[in-house]
Amino acid sequence: MAVVGTGIYRYQVVENWGQLPSGWSFGVVTGITVDSLERVYVCQQQQDPPVIVFDREGNYLHSWGSGFIVEPHTLFIGPDELVYLADRGAHVALKLTQSGQVLLEMGNRGQPSDTGCTEDEGEVLRAGGPFNRPTRLSPSPSGELYVSDGYRNSRVHRFSADGELLASWGNPGKMAPGEFHSPHSLWIDREGLVYVCDRRNNRIQIFTPTGEFAAQWDDVQLPTDLHIDQDEVVYIAERPDNESLDNWITVRNKIGGTLAGWNTPRSHQIWVDRRGDIYLVSGRQGSPPGGAAVKYCKIG
Numbered sequence: 001m002a003v004v005g006t007g008i009y010r011y012q013v014v015e016n017w018g019q020l021p022s023g024w025s026f027g028v029v030t031g032i033t034v035d036s037l038e039r040v041y042v043c044q045q046q047q048d049p050p051v052i053v054f055d056r057e058g059n060y061l062h063s064w065g066s067g068f069i070v071e072p073h074t075l076f077i078g079p080d081e082l083v084y085l086a087d088r089g090a091h092v093a094l095k096l097t098q099s100g101q102v103l104l105e106m107g108n109r110g111q112p113s114d115t116g117c118t119e120d121e122g123e124v125l126r127a128g129g130p131f132n133r134p135t136r137l138s139p140s141p142s143g144e145l146y147v148s149d150g151y152r153n154s155r156v157h158r159f160s161a162d163g164e165l166l167a168s169w170g171n172p173g174k175m176a177p178g179e180f181h182s183p184h185s186l187w188i189d190r191e192g193l194v195y196v197c198d199r200r201n202n203r204i205q206i207f208t209p210t211g212e213f214a215a216q217w218d219d220v221q222l223p224t225d226l227h228i229d230q231d232e233v234v235y236i237a238e239r240p241d242n243e244s245l246d247n248w249i250t251v252r253n254k255i256g257g258t259l260a261g262w263n264t265p266r267s268h269q270i271w272v273d274r275r276g277d278i279y280l281v282s283g284r285q286g287s288p289p290g291g292a293a294v295k296y297c298k299i300g
Contacts, residue, residue: 040293043074069094088134146186193206195234239267
């Protein structure tokens with residue numbers, strides 16, 4: 001097996017991970033997450049079923065979501081073992097059980113908010129309410145819920161645990177703190193700080209739980225997703241704005257310093273399991289080489 005990374009962040013690349021039942025094929029694979037029992041949840045667009053569940057070795061277990069999940073974008077499993085899914089096609093954010101039962105739906109299904117934007121990652125004329133093709137739903141340690149609303153909006157929305165909208169922040173723009181161009185993902189750390197992948201602005205912006213700007217990292221290229229593990233190590237999927245260039249994962253400390261990095265297939269969402277293994281999906285038809293995801297098994 002090929003080995004990537006450096007120092008304590010070295011990984012074996014697992015090929016042909018994620019095997020579908022006979023006769024099935026992958027659509028546009030966009031999201032991935034792992035539960036405490038090491039079951040791996042993958043979501044796909046333009047293909048049924050929307051959510052497919054594998055075991056750690058990549059064997060198919062079951063699937064769900066047909067008929068009510070329209071265009072899933074990313075997945076998140078929280079400490080409560082529930083699934084948090086942003087459905088950009090339906091303009092909603094969902095909290096579900098591991099078998100796909102809907103516990104909470106936020107947004108106006110099928111009704112995008114008014115932002116004046118008519119194409120994904122296009123010009124947003126005015127910041128809107130929830131949602132216009134949302135990108136990520138993530139829970140916080142306090143139980144509040146945060147949604148990056150990014151493909152045709154430029155906002156982060158904060159909700160109570162039961163789905164009441166508490167506040168929104170962000171405006172269209174390229175430079176000032178709190179301006180966004182495609183907030184593509186977010187993560188809330190154990191202190192409640194909100195890390196937002198401001199993708200088209202080539203930066204990660206960091207906010208307090210109530211939306212005050214705290215810091216930014218501007219040495220990233222199209223940050224598409226990030227994951228903060230149990231040791232507060234940050235993993236970022238970066239994707240240069242050029243199809244001929246390599247994509248990569250960078251491993252960073254909490255002040256943004258790079259600890260390791262390596263080239264990857266085209267990246268869309270990453271997830272790090274409790275063993276330190278990394279899963280990556282591409283957001284392309286058929287997914288990256290190697291099946292449902294590229295898997296990096298940590299060495300040592």
